Amino acid sequence: MEVEKGKTFKYLREKKGVNQEVKDNLKHFTKIKKVILDALKEKDLTVEELTQQLKMPKHEVVYYLMSLVKYGFVKTGVIDDMDEYFNYKISK
């Protein structure tokens, strides 16, 4: 069967489907991305401040925040007077 170039994802989706865990992971990330970006739209924040707002474990905030930095949604801002914690700002 010839599958149209540019639409081969449909072929595999019909053939093998997508499991629930993968769908749930996407939903989870999409939600977290939105809440982090919404919070940063208001003002620049540190990990500590984001943790308090998001009620998420700090290490998870670091993981998602750094991933958003990697993909260009967030930028690293300035470090505090003690040279310990940076704040983060929206970049898009």
Next chain:
Amino acid sequence: MPGKIINNSFDALVIGGGIAGGEAALNIANNGFKVLIIEKDLSIGGKMILLSKVFPTLDCSACITTPKVSEISRHPGITIFTGSEVKNIAKIKENSFEAEVVRNPRYVNVDDCTGCQLCEEACPVLVPDQYQYNLVGRKAAFIPHSIASPRAAAIDIENCTLCGACEKVCPAKCIDFTQETETYHLKIKTVVLATGFNLFDPLKIPRYGFGQFKNVITSMQMERQLAPTRPFSTILRPGDGKVPDKIAYVLCTGSRDATIGNPICSQICCMYSIKQAQLLMGALPMADVTIYYINIRSFGKGFEEFYDQAKGMGVNFIKGKIGKISETDKGNLILRYEDINENIVKETEHDMVVLSVGVLPNPENSSFFPNEQLKLDPFNFVYQTDCLASPALTSIHGVFVAGTASGPMDIPDSILSAGAASSEAISYLTQKK
């Protein structure tokens, strides 16, 4: 792809495309033989391509690896299958082996991919990035890392939602979800095992708190934090994003410890920890770095001087055995240890701990030859039948071993070992021609 293979016979099959396998393949191919490298990962380069700088010269690892990897990839005598596995190899007679190789679909036509990363940008999925040792996420459509070879995208089909975002944006139309697993039956004349080593999993020592205390990381995670292609903009604690200023190294994590099944020295951890300590003092000039050790094994050329250099830079060395690590409510770590010189138990607080994890054998070696006995040494590395005079010989005539597949060693020794393996392979190919 099948069309890319000119024939299904090669002179040499090299299993593993790390620095040892790559070097062995180059030497064999430079002597006019046709070589096939089977690499299970999406990129060749092994662990070396992910390192920051190398001891004892502090040369940039990527700057050494990238030209080498590019020479291997462009060599007309070398064919590379990434994302592939050797299912089995049968020895028919001297100079004649048959191998079954499975090539897993990448869902990207590598030759057409320009590495533009538009697919990565479009993909909505985020999963832990194994090339950053899970410190940060990556997409399901992704380029393994910026100096990967091939520098082409791949689809992580296990985590893909098949939304098609990547395929829609790809300007080269190189994403192809119709790709399927391919099986190759190959005729070859000699085999080089260069399957490298595994890293010790520190979850096996629960008293060190890895996994539970987020500011306890492995040396490979610190290596990534120090590399130019680092996950964060600077060195940070994964637990809370703080810039650390009191960092401890725990040497011999998973080495020289019969209780966790690995009684031998991993040979490289002392030196890579001393290297990282020096790099940390460069990256964080105010930081205080302490290395807890049992013995410092600085046995190679220039190693003792490198150790002295670290001491001169202010790295603290404590001869101490760590009993337990606990966490304070600020995410700092308290190391309880026996000070071996003073023979007393002490406790010290640090804000980040790096576990210098050891080198373990790759258990896959024993599965390649169902009809032959590939002998392993008492620690499950590939047995060298003539360790002193011909270190590349294995228990199967015509099968040679290169690099850390035969035991822990650093990069220069892996390259030397690959030189020995390729010389033996060339001699075997020439004699039996």
